[in-house]
Amino acid sequence: MTLDIRNLDACDPLRDRRALFEIPAGLTYLDGNSLGPLTIAAKARLRSAAEHEWGRGLIASWNDADWIRLPAIAGAKIARVIGAEADEVIVCDSVSVNLFKLAAALKRSTPAAQFAIDAAEFPTDIYILDGLSSLLGERLRAGRELPPGPVILVKSLVDFRTGAVADIANAEAEVRSAGGAIIWDLSHAAGVLDVRIKESGARFAVGCGYKFLNGGPGAPAFVYARRDASGLSQPISGWMGHARPFDFAGGYVPAEGAARFAAGTPPILSLCALDAALDAFDGVDPADVETKARRLGDLFLERTEGLGLRTISPQSGRRGGQVSLVHEQGYAVMQALIARGVVGDFRPPDIMRFGFSPLFLRYADVASAADALKLVLSTEEWRDQRFSMRRLVT
Ligand SMILES: Cc1ncc(COP(=O)(O)O)c(C=O)c1O
Numbered sequence: 183m184t185l186d187i188r189n190l191d192a193c194d195p196l197r198d199r200r201a202l203f204e205i206p207a208g209l210t211y212l213d214g215n216s217l218g219p220l221t222i223a224a225k226a227r228l229r230s231a232a233e234h235e236w237g238r239g240l241i242a243s244w245n246d247a248d249w250i251r252l253p254a255i256a257g258a259k260i261a262r263v264i265g266a267e268a269d270e271v272i273v274c275d276s277v278s279v280n281l282f283k284l285a286a287a288l289k290r291s292t293p294a295a296q297f298a299i300d301a302a303e304f305p306t307d308i309y310i311l312d313g314l315s316s317l318l319g320e321r322l323r324a325g326r327e328l329p330p331g332p333v334i335l336v337k338s339l340v341d342f343r344t345g346a347v348a349d350i351a352n353a354e355a356e357v358r359s360a361g362g363a364i365i366w367d368l369s370h371a372a373g374v375l376d377v378r379i380k381e382s383g384a385r386f387a388v389g390c391g392y393k394f395l396n397g398g399p400g401a402p403a404f405v406y407a408r409r410d411a412s413g414l415s416q417p418i419s420g421w422m423g424h425a426r427p428f429d430f431a432g433g434y435v436p437a438e439g440a441a442r443f444a445a446g447t448p449p450i451l452s453l454c455a456l457d458a459a460l461d462a463f464d465g466v467d468p469a470d471v472e473t474k475a476r477r478l479g480d481l482f483l484e485r486t487e488g489l490g491l492r493t494i495s496p497q498s499g500r501r502g503g504q505v506s507l508v509h510e511q512g513y514a515v516m517q518a519l520i521a522r523g524v525v526g527d528f529r530p531p532d533i534m535r536f537g538f539s540p541l542f543l544r545y546a547d548v549a550s551a552a553d554a555l556k557l558v559l560s561t562e563e564w565r566d567q568r569f570s571m572r573r574l575v576t
Pocket of ligand 1: 277278279306307338342369370390403
């Protein structure tokens with residue numbers, strides 16, 4: 183290890199955060215962009231939620247342990263991370279379901295607007311718009327060009343394949359000038375970029391709880407609706423989005439703000455894990471997180487230069503928390519790397535993704551991951567047959 187790397191770690195303003203995570207010994211985890219690791223706080227919270235809150239408190243815990251407010255409490259923590267007001271974010275459902283609710287609500291408020299999405303977006307986003315379109319008797323044409331007139335555009339802030347960051351202000355100006363709206367997918371941005379969602383002019387967004395926010399497998403997702411744009415009427419008008427669910431009244435009255443995007447009973451155990459994990463961001467400046475994510479990515483690119491891999495990720499300033507390298511046998515190379523204790527993932531046809539989650543990764547981890555990749559390629563150990571056997575999750 184060079185002195186330089188040691189210095190980078192010693193001067194890292196986030197260096198104390200790693201101790202909040204349970205990273206298995208000997209593992210370099212570059213997949214926090216897909217599934218963030220377990221925090222010590224989330225593990226303790228899951229145990230106490232099961233043993234005390236559920237086990238002993240039973241139904242009283244809806245009030246005593248504040249379960250009923252947990253979607254808003256965790257939402258307020260995410261709001262701080264993405265630069266929104268506390269009541270502009272609610273934790274609920276999955277990204278897929280939240281997209282459906284927001285897109286349908288926007289369509290209801292602007293019936294003339296057409297759904298629009300780039301064909302390179304994350305597939306579930308396309309599937310959801312496609313399904314909603316056919317429900318409404320319309321046809322979705324996914325493509326790069328926006329159709330004329332108002333659109334309801336679904337767009338990722340960070341591209342899941344390349345890590346490229348979109349320009350919120352420009353896109354908002356273009357779409358709004360034609361009377362349309364954008365739903366931002368912050369799945370690969372929340373917890374790694376200094377999003378400043380409100381300041382950027384974005385009015386609607388959804389995002390994932392289990393990636394850089396470390397909420398755990400299948401953690402609930404979130405909805406952001408800016409205060410001045412939250413008067414929408416969403417189609418899954420379940421009781422948890424009602425202003426007063428425990429009035430058990432006949433008519434549906436939506437809650438104020440983003441809370442109206444909740445629908446059914448929240449998954450309390452998952453929410454407890456997410457809520458506790460979010461405390462890892464306490465006192466953290468999102469600008470430090472973004473800077474470190476990019477530096478880690480730069481270091482990895484610098485150290486893997488000359489290995490014959492093509493990068494499809496942009497330069498630092500326009501990149502999120504991941505670097506994507508292309509190799510014809512990317513799947514096998516990634517499997518061989520994982521066997522060496524460096525975990526990234528693979529996206530077809532040939533993309534190896536390396537995620538740089540700034541709260542728990544050290545510069546030294548990234549340097550040694552690059553060394554491991556070098557070794558896997560130079561020894562060609564990826565050619566071993568066992569590394570080509572595709573599993574269900576890649
Ligand atoms: C950009 C993006 N959007 C949506 C999703 C899926 O979200 P969910 O499983 O919560 O519906 C993912 C999952 O990886 C994603 O990367």
